[in-house]
Amino acid sequence: MNNKKHNIIVSGASGFIGKSLITKLIEDGHHVFGLVRTPIRHFNSVYYTNILIEDISSNIDFDADVNVDIIYHLAAKTHSVSNNYKEYYDVNVLGLQSIINLSNRLSVKKIIMLSSIKVNGEGFKSNHIFYSEKSIEKPKDNYGLSKLEAENILKSHCINNYISFVILRPPLVYGIGVKGNLKKLMYYINRNIPLPIINTKNKRSLISLRNLVSALIIVMHNENSKNKTYLVADDTPISVEDLYKNIAKVMDKKLFIIKFYSSFFKILLWPLGKSKLVEKISNSLIVDNTKIKKETNWKPKITMMDELKYMIDKKKINLGE
Numbered sequence: 238m239n240n241k242k243h244n245i246i247v248s249g250a251s252g253f254i255g256k257s258l259i260t261k262l263i264e265d266g267h268h269v270f271g272l273v274r275t276p277i278r279h280f281n282s283v284y285y286t287n288i289l290i291e292d293i294s295s296n297i298d299f300d301a302d303v304n305v306d307i308i309y310h311l312a313a314k315t316h317s318v319s320n321n322y323k324e325y326y327d328v329n330v331l332g333l334q335s336i337i338n339l340s341n342r343l344s345v346k347k348i349i350m351l352s353s354i355k356v357n358g359e360g361f362k363s364n365h366i367f368y369s370e371k372s373i374e375k376p377k378d379n380y381g382l383s384k385l386e387a388e389n390i391l392k393s394h395c396i397n398n399y400i401s402f403v404i405l406r407p408p409l410v411y412g413i414g415v416k417g418n419l420k421k422l423m424y425y426i427n428r429n430i431p432l433p434i435i436n437t438k439n440k441r442s443l444i445s446l447r448n449l450v451s452a453l454i455i456v457m458h459n460e461n462s463k464n465k466t467y468l469v470a471d472d473t474p475i476s477v478e479d480l481y482k483n484i485a486k487v488m489d490k491k492l493f494i495i496k497f498y499s500s501f502f503k504i505l506l507w508p509l510g511k512s513k514l515v516e517k518i519s520n521s522l523i524v525d526n527t528k529i530k531k532e533t534n535w536k537p538k539i540t541m542m543d544e545l546k547y548m549i550d551k552k553k554i555n556l557g558e
Contacts, residue, residue, distance in 0.1 A: 241458075244267070244301070244303045244306055245262060245269050245305070245306065246339070246343075246345075247271050247272065247308075248272045248293060248309070248310050248332070249272075249310075250273050251273050251274075252311060253416070253446070254311055254351065254410060254446065254449065255312075258450050258453055259280060261454060263282050263284045267284065270286045270305070271286070272312070274289070274290060275289075293312045293332035294328055294331035296335065299339065306347065307457060308340055309453065311351045312328070313332070314327075316417075320378075320379060322382065324379075325379045325383035329380070330383055330387050333390055333391060334390065337394050347402065348391060348395065349402070350391055350402065350404045352388055352405065353381065353406055354470075354524060355380055357381075357406065357468075358375040359377045359378075359520055360439075360523070361520055364439065364521045364523065367525045368524050368525065369468060370467065370468060388404055388466070392464075403456040404466040406467070407449055409441070410446055411446065411544060412446020413446060414446075415446070423488070426481070427488055429490060431493040432481060434495070434496055434497070436496045439519055440523060441474055441475065441522045442474045443480075444469060444470045444471050445537065445540075445541065445543070448471060448544075449469060451535065455534070456529075456535075465532070469529055469535075471526075471539075471541065472526065474522075478494065481494060487542065487546050
């Protein structure tokens with residue numbers, strides 16, 4: 238393992254992935270500068286410094302008095318009520334451009350960008366088709382489109398300016414501080430609320446937060462990862478029903494499931510213009526993580542049950558109790 242200590246900038250430092258990554262970087266003895274809009278006191282370490290910014294898409298006014306070696310670019314807009322492309326573009330594309338401008342001023346040697354499997358698409362109807370690094374990018378929503386545009390800008394800039402880059406595309410991330418649909422799901426199970434589910438045998442790849450952080454760390458040092466794009470995921474994809482069962486098991490809750498056929502959901506959601514959502518959640522989305530494991534010796538050691546137990550046992554997630 239490389240023991241060299243670095244000065245590292247992390248965008249998205251206040252997010253749940255950013256906090257977990259920074260905690261590990263500090264543990265390893267690196268000095269981290271977190272790009273944040275409001276100061277965070279989470280780390281309480283001399284190895285962490287808040288860098289206040291107005292917005293990730295604005296000019297970042299930071300002139301370090303030390304040599305910054307690496308930038309982790311995690312900041313992103315993942316959801317929008319209006320689903321307006323400009324909202325995603327302003328954060329995901331212009332934000333990446335701001336990071337590039339900052340890296341130019343500071344003569345940064347390497348940029349590691351967290352992208353998304355949504356750059357590849359929304360999956361397939363079959364459990365026997367999967368995404369790999371050879372798959373053609375076919376984003377289906379504005380988030381995926383904006384991340385692909387940002388990826389292409391980063392690749393072009395780094396190659397033309399002899400800067401190293403690594404891009405990671407994870408599926409849904411679960412772990413400490415998780416928000417969104419997974420947190421809602423855990424809340425409902427905790428409250429013994431019956432859950433509807435589409436009667437399908439689809440499977441989806443996910444990634445444990447701690448596995449993702451370990452991948453982000455390993456590509457920082459590994460020479461084989463230079464100028465590469467990797468798909469990262471836990472080893473075993475899981476069905477939605479088994480996901481529900483695993484969460485209920487670690488929470489010691491009885492699970493109440495109501496199964497429906499997809500055609501019923503399509504009829505139900507058609508008046509709302511959401512019938513295509515049924516196809517999206519009915520698809521399998523399976524990620525082949527072979528390449529990053531082979532080239533960097535990365536191993537997703539944390540199982541789903543390990544991560545879920547850690548979240549519950551340590552009371553690291555607020556379920557409204």
